[in-house]
């Protein structure tokens with residue numbers, strides 16, 4: 203059965219902005235991490251948009267929801283899950299955007315596991331389709347990364363760093379991020395910044411807030 207596209211959220215804005223410059227794409231609820239600060243553990247919605255679904259939708263459903271917004275300048279693949287797990291759908295929507303809205307900037311927020319999961323450099327499939335990639339680094343060491351992110355893949359921390367380097371080497375604007383302020387955890391942000399920069403990426407600290415994003 204295919205859902206009516208109005209029934210759940212594939213495309214959303216934050217703060218219930220009706221004419222946002224930035225919209226977010228919620229491709230999947232699946233993820234190869236289970237981060238302790240993940241919003242999925244805290245709540246079911248982002249700014250009132252119900253985020254749970256079962257991936258049973260089509261490209262047309264995304265496009266219909268996207269067209270409800272009229273002044274979009276930025277599209278961010280984000281949502282309640284790891285967007286690259288739906289990479290073919292992501293690629294199709296990126297191609298649609300490039301063809302029909304060539305001035306829109308496209309970013310993906312990712313956990314950086316994709317190349318390990320697909321066992322190939324998937325960025326080659328996205329050549330010319332992504333303006334920016336934001337990768338969750340989350341720690342300056344593998345043990346802490348495992349404690350925070352509970353990854354379901356082997357050598358996840360090394361894979362994340364490798365992905366960051368692969369993105370920056372591909373000429374994509376790349377940001378490595380960490381979340382601070384959750385559960386009184388002390389993250390060594392100085393070290394994280396050094397690691398990010400050594401991989402050719404910018405660095406961003408994201409303060410944990412319950413509404414996220």
Ligand code: SF4
Nearest residue numbers: 233235236237240283
């Ligand atoms: S990587 Fe993102 S979606 Fe996945 S568990 Fe962590 S915070 Fe949640």
